[in-house]
Amino acid sequence: MKKFGLASVSALSLAATAFASSAQADDLTLCWAAWDPANALVELSKEFEAQSGHNMSFEFIPWPNFADRMLNELNSGGKLCDLLIGDSQWIGGGAENGHYVKLNDFFDAEGISMSDFADATVYAYSTWPKGTPNYYALPAMGDANGWFYRKDWFARDDIRAAFKEATGRELGEPKTQKEMLEIAQFFQGREIDGKKVYGAAIFTERGSEGITMGVTSALYPWGFKYENTPGSYDMEGAVNSPEAVEALEFYKEFYKTATPPGYTNSYMGESLDAFKSGQVAMAMNWFAFFPGLYADPNTGGDKIDFFVNPPQNQAGSTLGGQGISVVSYSDKKDAALEYIKWFANPDVQAKWWELGGYSAHNDVLNAPDFKDSAPFAGDFLMAMGAVQDFWQEPAYAELLLAMQKRIHDYVVADQGTAQEALDKLIEDWTEVFEDEGKL
Amino acid sequence: MSDTPVDRAATATPPRVARKIKGLSDRAIAWIFVGPTIFLLLAINIFPLIWTIKLSFTxxxxxxxxxxxxxxxFRNYERILTDSDIWLNMQATAHFLFWTIFFQVLIGFTLAYLINKKFKGNDLWTTIIVLPMMLSPAVVGNFWKFLYQPQIGLFNYVVAFFTGKDPxxxxxxxxxxxxxxSIVIVDTWMWTPFVMLICLAGLRSIPDYIYEAAEVDRASKLRQFFTITIPMVLPFLMLAVLFRGIENFKMFDLVxxxxxxxxxxxTELTSINLKREAFEKWRTGYASAYAIILFVTVFGLASIYVKALNKVKER
Structure with missing residues (x-):
């Protein structure tokens, strides 16, 4: 009896210990870029902390250093991040190099279905190899490159009359890329309220990904493709097609004739600054910034409106956004998975959108009132319906830097022709794929 | 019994240590002192160098x-040496190196020559001139970026004021x-004081009696400058050129x-390009070969230069 009693006590204590350890509060660190949506996520995560008892810490890195810092962290097997909201292009490297935990079994066990999320976001942010049901992330933040403009300037009678006289058509949101350039050129150097203003702020940054994200916003509407057949790495005739050459020439013309002086190395921050300081009539930037722009006391509210990246030969927007992954080097994977489970909840996703994050959950996106929930919500849906992303290969950094160089050389530094730039880009990319053993 | 410092140090050695050292030869004691430094040198410098050479062939x-x-x-070496883009980077580096050193030596020496004259406020001016050198390159880079801004930058307005151009x-x-x-101007602004300080040290090391003897011989000021000042400052000047040359060859942060x-x-200098290859594209083998090529170049040039410097000093 005594023996049985002792055994029972031991079993109970073991069970208690096991329970205590499973219910133990962990300190989780979530890594992401430092921008407006990150602040919304901090707010949102307070609910998770209250529910789970876990403590959330955040490591937000400024965008220009985000990729460098995080990829170094992953490559060195660092334990800084338990959860990482990484760029869509990192998914190939994250999966193949074992940085991200594969989430299929977890999704099955917890009843999380990828069909609850927008197809484009699942394809772009979660799957590797592309389009296969192998999931390494949950879509966390839908995003695309869009446009915003000075609605108050566009509404002024004197400006409208001048535009009509100059172009023969009414001033309004552009319906094509070429119309957009025409509007930007109209505003370039114009004096408004005694101040010289310029056409538009576009991306020209050289160091990280800026000019590539900008130029693809022109390339995709012209029908640019990375390969003739997906998965074949057959780029000749696709990357340097006549349409691609025309789109690249268009982007250069845009840069040369419709942007503010000194706009040679500009990305997200510079675009926001140019618009908020009343320097430009239009600007390109990620939808993620639109809630903040709309709330701006000087240039937001009635003074601003938004439009999707205009089509040319077809609709096309550059994909932004990220999925949330569990870092395989984390010692707190269980708690990190708990966070993912909580984040996938439709109610949490609805609150995420309310706070300024771009949910990719169908319940949020398909809600009848979604389009009217924000002045840019309808444009966001349109953009996400026609997004294209850069290569998501494990060698994406090499591919990206090659494009940064070739495009900047042509657009900003005036070296060679558009055809030569794209031909050289194919040479660079071919070399990378040969090194990778894919060609 | 004598009471020299050596004796005092010898008696101060604890008996236990003294007993242990007693059986060791001078050579062994020397190795004990030098050993840790050699170990660190091997671990931190030599081993990584050998490892880099090994990686450069993979x-x-x-x-x-x-x-x-x-x-x-040798595929990595072949790719680097036949890559026209890398030669353009080398060309950009050579342009930066030549003109920064040229202007820094010219202006640095002129400033040192003027500061060396005794006048009121001499020390204050020296302090003001060396200020840029004390700033962080990141700070200098950032504020010159603002100065160069075409719409609000002071630099453009100053140029516009003198030329009548639109800023x-x-x-x-x-x-x-x-x-x-533009990068040459900023580096010259920042590092000319360094060259000036070295030149100033050289100028102040020239004994006054040499000039007095020249005065007695009725040598003109120009003659004194070319036959006394320049030859005696030259080793200092060459040292400054060596320091600035090595520094600017690996220039990164400011640019x-x-x-x-x-x-x-x-303006993609070789160091910027190398960093992109090594830590952004992660082509470690390729970047190792690139680093070895640059190392051999700097080492070779520096060796030739040091030989020339020694010859000048011997004169």
């Missing part, structure tokens, strides 16, 4: 640990023609802050 990528590492012989009609950092000069290597690749 296709290793530090971000792809599981990938098979193949020995590819926003030219872009120092965005123009292919002007960007290489990254100013132009990021742009526009296009106009």
């Amino acid at each position: 296709n290793f990528k530090a971000n792809r640990i599981g990938r098979e590492v193949k020995n590819i012989g 926003s009609s030219f872009e120092m950092l965005g123009s292919v023609q002007l960007a290489p000069w 990254v802050q100013l132009t990021g290597g742009g526009p296009g690749s106009t």
Whole structure:
């Protein structure tokens, strides 16, 4: 009896210990870029902390250093991040190099279905190899490159009359890329309220990904493709097609004739600054910034409106956004998975959108009132319906830097022709794929 | 019994240590002292160098640990030396190196010559002139970026004031023609004081009696300058050139802050390009070969230069 009693006590204590350890509060660190949506996520995560008892810490890195810092962290097997909201292009490297935990079994066990999320976001942010049901992330933040403009300037009678006289058509949101350039050129150097203003702020940054994200916003509407057949790495005739050459020439013309002086190395921050300081009539930037722009006391509210990246030969927007992954080097994977489970909840996703994050959950996106929930919500849906992303290969950094160089050389530094730039880009990319053993 | 410092140090040695050392030869004691330094040198300098040489013959990528590492012989070296883009980077580096040293020596020596004259406020001016050198390159890069801004930058307005041009009609950092000069201007602004200080040390080391003897011989000021000042300052000047040359060959922070290597690749110096290859593209094997080529270049040039410097000193 005594023996049985002792055994029972031991079993109970073991069970208690096991329970205590499973219910133990962990300190989780979530890594992401430092921008407006990150602040919304901090707010949102307070609910998770209250529910789970876990403590959330955040490591937000400024965008220009985000990729460098995080990829170094992953490559060195660092334990800084338990959860990482990484760029869509990192998914190939994250999966193949074992940085991200594969989430299929977890999704099955917890009843999380990828069909609850927008197809484009699942394809772009979660799957590797592309389009296969192998999931390494949950879509966390839908995003695309869009446009915003000075609605108050566009509404002024004197400006409208001048535009009509100059172009023969009414001033309004552009319906094509070429119309957009025409509007930007109209505003370039114009004096408004005694101040010289310029056409538009576009991306020209050289160091990280800026000019590539900008130029693809022109390339995709012209029908640019990375390969003739997906998965074949057959780029000749696709990357340097006549349409691609025309789109690249268009982007250069845009840069040369419709942007503010000194706009040679500009990305997200510079675009926001140019618009908020009343320097430009239009600007390109990620939808993620639109809630903040709309709330701006000087240039937001009635003074601003938004439009999707205009089509040319077809609709096309550059994909932004990220999925949330569990870092395989984390010692707190269980708690990190708990966070993912909580984040996938439709109610949490609805609150995420309310706070300024771009949910990719169908319940949020398909809600009848979604389009009217924000002045840019309808444009966001349109953009996400026609997004294209850069290569998501494990060698994406090499591919990206090659494009940064070739495009900047042509657009900003005036070296060679558009055809030569794209031909050289194919040479660079071919070399990378040969090194990778894919060609 | 004598009471020299050596005796006092010898008696101060604890008996236990003294007993242990007693059986050791002078050579062994020397090794004990030098050993840790040699070990650190091997671990921190020599081993990584050998490892880098080894990696330079492979296709290793530090971000792809599981990938098979193949020995590819001299392929990396061949690719680098036949890559026209890399030669453009080398050209940009040579342009930066030559003109920064040229202006720094010219202005630095002139300033040192003027400061060396005894006048009121001499020390204050010296302090003001050396201020740029004390700033962080990141800070200097950032504020010169603002100075060069075509719409609000002071630099453009100053140029516009003297030339009558529209300040926003030219872009120092965005123009292919002007960007290489814009980085030369900033580096010269920042590091001329360093050259000036070294030259000043050289000028102040010349004994007054040499000039007095020249005066007695009725040598003109110009003659004194070319036959006394220049030859006696030359070793100092050459040392300054060596320091600035090595520093500017590996210039990174200032230029990254100013132009990021742009526009296009106009100001992409070899160190910026090497960093991109090694830590952004993660082509470790390729970047190792690149680093070895640069190392051999700097080492070779520096060796030739040091020999020349020694010859000048011997004169």
